[in-house]
Amino acid sequence: MKAIFTLALFSIYLAATSQSFTVVPLGVKGGLDESDLSAYMVAPQGSNDFICLDAGTLNSGIQKAIATGAFSPPASNILRNDIKGYLISHPHLDHVAGLIINSPDDSAKPIYGLQSCLGVIRDKYFSWQSWANFGDEGEKPQLNKYHYAPLVPGRETAIPGTTLSVQAWPLSHGAPYESTAFMVRSGDSYLLYLGDTGADSLEHSDRLHTLWLVAGPLLRAGKLKGIFIETSFPNEQPDRLLFGHLTPRLLMQEMRALANIAETPSLDRLNLVITHRKPSGDNEATIRRQLETDNPLRARLIFPEQGKRLDL
Amino acid sequence: MKAIFTLALFSIYLAATSQSFTVVPLGVKGGLDESDLSAYMVAPQGSNDFICLDAGTLNSGIQKAIATGAFSPPASNILRNDIKGYLISHPHLDHVAGLIINSPDDSAKPIYGLQSCLGVIRDKYFSWQSWANFGDEGEKPQLNKYHYAPLVPGRETAIPGTTLSVQAWPLSHGAPYESTAFMVRSGDSYLLYLGDTGADSLEHSDRLHTLWLVAGPLLRAGKLKGIFIETSFPNEQPDRLLFGHLTPRLLMQEMRALANIAETPSLDRLNLVITHRKPSGDNEATIRRQLETDNPLRARLIFPEQGKRLDL
Numbered sequence: 196m197k198a199i200f201t202l203a204l205f206s207i208y209l210a211a212t213s214q215s216f217t218v219v220p221l222g223v224k225g226g227l228d229e230s231d232l233s234a235y236m237v238a239p240q241g242s243n244d245f246i247c248l249d250a251g252t253l254n255s256g257i258q259k260a261i262a263t264g265a266f267s268p269p270a271s272n273i274l275r276n277d278i279k280g281y282l283i284s285h286p287h288l289d290h291v292a293g294l295i296i297n298s299p300d301d302s303a304k305p306i307y308g309l310q311s312c313l314g315v316i317r318d319k320y321f322s323w324q325s326w327a328n329f330g331d332e333g334e335k336p337q338l339n340k341y342h343y344a345p346l347v348p349g350r351e352t353a354i355p356g357t358t359l360s361v362q363a364w365p366l367s368h369g370a371p372y373e374s375t376a377f378m379v380r381s382g383d384s385y386l387l388y389l390g391d392t393g394a395d396s397l398e399h400s401d402r403l404h405t406l407w408l409v410a411g412p413l414l415r416a417g418k419l420k421g422i423f424i425e426t427s428f429p430n431e432q433p434d435r436l437l438f439g440h441l442t443p444r445l446l447m448q449e450m451r452a453l454a455n456i457a458e459t460p461s462l463d464r465l466n467l468v469i470t471h472r473k474p475s476g477d478n479e480a481t482i483r484r485q486l487e488t489d490n491p492l493r494a495r496l497i498f499p500e501q502g503k504r505l506d507l
Numbered sequence: 508m509k510a511i512f513t514l515a516l517f518s519i520y521l522a523a524t525s526q527s528f529t530v531v532p533l534g535v536k537g538g539l540d541e542s543d544l545s546a547y548m549v550a551p552q553g554s555n556d557f558i559c560l561d562a563g564t565l566n567s568g569i570q571k572a573i574a575t576g577a578f579s580p581p582a583s584n585i586l587r588n589d590i591k592g593y594l595i596s597h598p599h600l601d602h603v604a605g606l607i608i609n610s611p612d613d614s615a616k617p618i619y620g621l622q623s624c625l626g627v628i629r630d631k632y633f634s635w636q637s638w639a640n641f642g643d644e645g646e647k648p649q650l651n652k653y654h655y656a657p658l659v660p661g662r663e664t665a666i667p668g669t670t671l672s673v674q675a676w677p678l679s680h681g682a683p684y685e686s687t688a689f690m691v692r693s694g695d696s697y698l699l700y701l702g703d704t705g706a707d708s709l710e711h712s713d714r715l716h717t718l719w720l721v722a723g724p725l726l727r728a729g730k731l732k733g734i735f736i737e738t739s740f741p742n743e744q745p746d747r748l749l750f751g752h753l754t755p756r757l758l759m760q761e762m763r764a765l766a767n768i769a770e771t772p773s774l775d776r777l778n779l780v781i782t783h784r785k786p787s788g789d790n791e792a793t794i795r796r797q798l799e800t801d802n803p804l805r806a807r808l809i810f811p812e813q814g815k816r817l818d819l
Contacts, residue, residue, distance in 0.1 A: 229608055230542030230567040255542040255567075271787070288607050288638050295600050296541055300787055319637040323684075324627045326600050327750075372635075438639075475583070475612055 215384030221256025259502030284390020369439025527696030533568025571814030596702020681751025
């Protein structure tokens with residue numbers, strides 16, 4: 196009886212502490228620096244079958260990851276063989292430039308996203324005017340390297356070539372512009388990645404609230420291994436100049452909403468990965484300091500670095 | 508009499524050897540590496556009033572140029588104050604990504620180009636779907652940071668904020684796609700920059716021939732300080748897979764056409780700056796070797812490096 200009890204405790208411990216995902220950030224900044232824009236490769240622990248969440252920078256990030264030892268050369272192998280598909284949160288250039296620029300050397304694979312996002316990639320980038328049409332829709336001739344795979348909000352979709360599944364949820368990124376959160380599942384573990392987003396209070400939206408209703412129970416059950424969420428501007432940025440982005444104060448406001456739904460007094464088991472800090476002036480350091488000094492729920496703040504592997 | 512003769516000789520010598528332009532390459536590669544895509548800042552010698560020829564990478568290149576000592580920090584000052592305008596050869600993303608990505612932190616200035624190129628920038632990038640509209644045309648609201656300044660082929664246009672003037676000439680970049688050559692003038696000196704281009708023979712075009720008719724007399728008179736021209740692929744690339752680009756063999760074929768028009772048996776006074784080598788595999792080294800081993804007109808081959816100042 197005691198043995199069974201110990202085993203049960205150990206299982207709970209394992210579920211709460213074992214690492215389920217490998218993440219290699221290929222780019223982490225919220226603009227300006229073309230060599231380091233939002234892109235996060237994610238695979239189940241122990242697997243080389245990755246998805247790439249956003250694709251602002253690919254080649255520079257893969258080269259950095261090879262330099263840190265997170266990946267083995269050649270870079271072309273990572274691009275062509277290890278990335279099984281792209282999940283694009285929204286079509287602003289700092290989230291897709293790497294995908295477009297690297298397309299001539301890429302292998303055939305799907306691009307996942309909400310229909311509205313895929314439509315912009317098809318019509319604005321792979322249009323034969325701004326770039327050759329490597330897609331399987333839009334202006335002819337279609338080179339058919341990339342298959343547009345629309346995601347239906349809230350419906351889980353398996354990602355072929357991996358053991359991962361994903362659910363997409365729309366976000367508000369400066370109304371009327373839409374962005375996307377991806378809830379990635381590996382077995383019984385989850386990773387939540389949010390594209391650019393404003394706070395519900397300022398966006399006059401309930402999209403983050405809706406997302407927390409999904410994420411809260413997973414957090415409470417110890418199944419949510421991390422949340423990747425943006426903090427583009429420091430607290431000093433006026434509300435009217437946020438353009439659908441978060442500040443440290445607004446992020447913590449949303450984390451309080453999540454904690455309430457999860458019915459937890461603390462987020463000290465939550466890996467909160469801060470993305471998309473805009474690198475103008477001292478903003479990156481300021482945002483970090485503001486988050487670290489006002490983190491009442493004690494979330495485990497992680498500031499990802501380009502090419503440095505994270506195990507979550 | 509002898510003194511006057513000596514003085515005249517000395518003047519000719521000065522005209523042929525003095526340096527007229529400062530060039531700081533912000534990016535030199537022909538694709539893939541988002542941190543190092545085509546962009547060349549050009550100013551009259553001794554001036555900080557630059558134009559930027561293409562804008563594939565800005566921020567990463569400015570940071571590199573600060574690291575080499577070509578520029579003084581902060582990077583934001585170079586972007587905002589020293590670049591007086593962009594001249595875009597064609598709207599493929601590897602020639603404009605830096606401009607789009609850096610636009611939120613840039614100052615107001617013109618974007619020069621052929622009307623067809625400016626129309627794509629307006630409709631595909633600064634469209635509110637792929638990026639906020641920082642232009643003064645297209646989707647409303649127009650943020651009016653960039654003024655679209657169309658160039659008329661062959662008509663010289665002064666660039667306000669600099670002492671430079673420019674003439675644009677259309678190029679064929681895989682018919683029906685158009686690219687542009689810019690003939691930049693500072694006083695009595697010229698610098699010729701070509702965007703991506705195929706060879707007349709394969710493009711069934713006379714656009715390079717037309718350009719050599721303009722450049723030939725300037726070369727002969729010792730006024731042409733340099734030609735920036737692409738060599739995207741090595742000689743092994745099949746003609747049908749050139750997509751409107753040059754190889755070492757095709758470049759030298761075009762240089763022979765130029766030398767014929769300039770009525771010179773040798774190009775040993777011509778600075779021939781090789782741009783846009785595509786960095787797949789060993790291509791960059793192969794292209795360089797092929798150019799260096801088969802350079803019958805003995806052009807002064809220059810392989811520009813990101814952030815390293817050139818004086819021409």
